Amino acid sequence: MVGIAKELLKGNPRAIAKAISMVEDEGRQARELLKKIFTHSGRSVVVGITGSPGSGKSTLVDQMIPLLRKREKKIGIVAVDPSSPFSGGAILGDRIRMMRHSIDPEVFIRSMATRGHLGGLAKTTGEAITVLEAAGKDLILVETVGVGQDEVEVVKLADVVVVVLFPGSGDDIQIFKAGVMEIADIFVLNKADSPETERVERQLKAVLDMGLKKEESIPVVKTVATEGEGIEGLIGEIHRLISSKNRKQQEARRKRFISWMLKDIITERIYQEVAQNIRNSEWEGYVERIFKREIDPYTVAEKLVKEVRGG
Numbered sequence: 001m002v003g004i005a006k007e008l009l010k011g012n013p014r015a016i017a018k019a020i021s022m023v024e025d026e027g028r029q030a031r032e033l034l035k036k037i038f039t040h041s042g043r044s045v046v047v048g049i050t051g052s053p054g055s056g057k058s059t060l061v062d063q064m065i066p067l068l069r070k071r072e073k074k075i076g077i078v079a080v081d082p083s084s085p086f087s088g089g090a091i092l093g094d095r096i097r098m099m100r101h102s103i104d105p106e107v108f109i110r111s112m113a114t115r116g117h118l119g120g121l122a123k124t125t126g127e128a129i130t131v132l133e134a135a136g137k138d139l140i141l142v143e144t145v146g147v148g149q150d151e152v153e154v155v156k157l158a159d160v161v162v163v164v165l166f167p168g169s170g171d172d173i174q175i176f177k178a179g180v181m182e183i184a185d186i187f188v189l190n191k192a193d194s195p196e197t198e199r200v201e202r203q204l205k206a207v208l209d210m211g212l213k214k215e216e217s218i219p220v221v222k223t224v225a226t227e228g229e230g231i232e233g234l235i236g237e238i239h240r241l242i243s244s245k246n247r248k249q250q251e252a253r254r255k256r257f258i259s260w261m262l263k264d265i266i267t268e269r270i271y272q273e274v275a276q277n278i279r280n281s282e283w284e285g286y287v288e289r290i291f292k293r294e295i296d297p298y299t300v301a302e303k304l305v306k307e308v309r310g311g
């Protein structure tokens with residue numbers, strides 16, 4: 001354990017891989033490791049890239065890597081795709097595509113297909129980011145499918161959020177609804193080689209004009225990821241946003257995430273204490289009685305928590 005922490009802080013890729021696996025297992029080991037490394041984290045720039053499946057996020061990330069390497073020394077990439085756990089598809093494709101960067105020791109790439117418990121996705125991703133930060137990565141890209149609330153939580157921990165839209169998907173409107181729009185710092189209109197591009201761009205600008213309460217207008221960058229077009233522009237916008245001007249907002253976001261995480265850790269701890277204190281059959285008994293409406297879950301929870309507190 002001590003060995004892993006030490007190697008991790010030196011940036012050893014094998015130690016990073018091992019640490020992220022621990023985090024995915026959500027066990028005691030991970031907790032002990034995170035305790036050791038946490039104070040060494042928090043110094044990287046985290047860029048979240050979200051959008052519906054097939055919008056071209058992985059292709060964009062793949063194209064961004066060599067350009068980012070010109071400025072940032074060390075890069076970490078986490079691709080979170082809970083929608084396709086090991087089913088081949090997306091993650092396998094990402095792996096193969098990004099393989100060409102894997103000979104570069106300063107670029108660490110990891111796909112995560114974890115779903116975990118409620119809210120577990122954001123927590124696990126947050127912890128994977130902590131690992132990469134402690135390992136000395138200067139910039140961390142987090143690719144995630146922006147479909148559900150859980151995924152929105154994931155990108156909320158990023159310093160800069162890039163939302164990828166694409167024409168002709170039919171679900172650009174769906175993204176508008178999902179709450180992803182509100183957290184976007186940059187919009188990418190990818191697949192700009194499509195004849196539908198202008199229509200979707202007008203639609204997007206109309207939505208933006210209609211109501212987002214941001215003081216500044218949100219940049220819209222057109223890209224053709226497969227051709228590497230527009231990638232320089234996107235990176236330019238990202239760098240503009242991570243400049244000192246926006247430090248306050250980034251700090252506020254990070255503090256919000258820390259607050260959320262602390263709450264989550266406490267909740268989990270208390271639950272674990274309760275779980276250790278109660279036999280399975282007793283738990284099932286409560287479930288049965290709640291099901292029959294003989295008792296309510298609020299009273300049961302109060303009672304169980306009081307018991308572990310010795311009250």
Ligand SMILES: Nc1nc2c(ncn2[C@@H]2O[C@H](COP(=O)(O)OP(=O)(O)O)[C@@H](O)[C@H]2O)c(=O)[nH]1
Pocket residue numbers: 051052053054055056057058059060090093190191192193223224225226227
């Ligand atoms: N025509 C076109 N296809 C693209 C573009 N970007 C990505 N694609 C294709 O769209 C598909 C999905 O891309 P991928 O990066 O895996 O999307 P992700 O699910 O958002 O990560 C792949 O077949 C890509 O080759 C683009 O700019 N133009």
Ligand SMILES: [Mg+2]
Pocket residue numbers: 057058059079090094143
């Ligand atoms: Mg992908």
